[in-house]
Amino acid sequence: MLSVRTVNTSVFVIRIKRNGLNFKTGQHINVGPYNAGYTREYSVYSGENDSDIEILVKEVKPPEGFVSPMLREVKAGDQVMVEWPLGYFALPSEPSKLLLVATGTGIAPYHSFISTYPDLDYLLLHGIEQRSDACEPEFYDPEKLILCTSKKEDGDYFGRVTSWLKENDLSKFEHVYLCGNRNMINDAREILTQKGFASDQIRAEAYF
Numbered sequence: 001m002l003s004v005r006t007v008n009t010s011v012f013v014i015r016i017k018r019n020g021l022n023f024k025t026g027q028h029i030n031v032g033p034y035n036a037g038y039t040r041e042y043s044v045y046s047g048e049n050d051s052d053i054e055i056l057v058k059e060v061k062p063p064e065g066f067v068s069p070m071l072r073e074v075k076a077g078d079q080v081m082v083e084w085p086l087g088y089f090a091l092p093s094e095p096s097k098l099l100l101v102a103t104g105t106g107i108a109p110y111h112s113f114i115s116t117y118p119d120l121d122y123l124l125l126h127g128i129e130q131r132s133d134a135c136e137p138e139f140y141d142p143e144k145l146i147l148c149t150s151k152k153e154d155g156d157y158f159g160r161v162t163s164w165l166k167e168n169d170l171s172k173f174e175h176v177y178l179c180g181n182r183n184m185i186n187d188a189r190e191i192l193t194q195k196g197f198a199s200d201q202i203r204a205e206a207y208f
Contacts, residue, residue, distance in 0.1 A: 002052055003076050007135050011105060013045060014071060016053045016082060023048065023085035025116040026109045026205075030086075031055055033070040034079035040067040043108040043179070043205070044085065047115025053082075056108040056135060089179070089205040095121065096174040101161050101188060103127040106180025106207050107135050114140065123173070127161040127184065130154055162187045170195055178204040 002015045014031070023029070025048050032039030042055035059068045074080060089109055092098075100110045100122050107126050114120055124145050128134055130152035137145060148164055149155030157164050165188055170176070176192055178185045185204045192202055 001074060001076065001078050001080050004072075004074060007056070008133055011056065011058050011133075011135060012072065013054050013056055014074070014080070015046075016055070016080060018051065018053050021053065021082065021084070023053070024090060025112045026089035026091065027085040027087040028089075028109075029053070029055065030081075030083035031071070032067050032081045033074060034081055036067075036070060036081070038067050039081055039083060041086075043087075043089075043105075043112070045108045045111050047112055050115065056105045056111070058105045087205070089177075089203060091117070091120075092175055097172055098122040099170065099173040099176045100124040101127075101165070101176065101178050101180075101184075103161065103180030103184050104133075104207070105135065106205070109179055109205065110177070111136075111139065125161045125164055127180065128155070160184070162191060165191045165195075170197075174201065176202050178202065180207050182206040 002017060005013050007013060023044055028041045028043045030039035031042050044053060045056040046054040057068055057071055059072045102110060110124055122144055124140060125148055127148045130149050131147060131154040134147055146157055147155035148157045148161045150160050178188050185206055189202060
């Protein structure tokens with residue numbers, strides 16, 4: 001492992017040596033403390049061509065969380081367990097106008113998408129409680145990022161991402177990606193279906 005950097009009070013990024021590991025943007029890897037015997041799935045946060053691999057981790061306190069508190073304690077130079085990438089949360093084969101919807105650390109694969117393809121045509125909705133929960137928003141084009149805050153009126157839109165989906169015209173988007181809380185994904189899929197999106201226009205990755 002190379003380094004750990006803090007994103008906000010509960011989220012951090014772990015940077016790991018690639019050691020020949022290749023992945024497709026949108027895939028996830030299983031990571032855990034070395035010799036702990038436990039790993040957890042984390043979407044790759046970095047781009048396909050970056051020299052190292054990064055993952056975005058939300059620390060979940062025990063008893064609900066087990067792996068993330070241990071990862072919070074790792075230091076530069078410590079070893080971590082890394083398993084081969086998996087997953088099919090892939091970009092369309094042809095260029096498309098994309099609506100990317102995330103809650104919390106569900107933003108991770110989108111960071112990888114945009115790191116890999118800087119010219120991607122997208123609008124990103126990020127659902128968080130308050131602006132301080134945002135995950136490195138300076139990385140994104142400010143005209144393509146909407147912070148949807150549900151608890152404090154200090155984002156770009158006050159309300160959940162699903163409320164934004166209900167209230168706005170989505171006809172210009174060819175594909176919609178949903179990543180994060182399963183309840184959000186279920187609600188968003190219903191809204192999108194009501195607005196005329198076909199099942200093959202919607203791709204989802206649920207975080208548990």
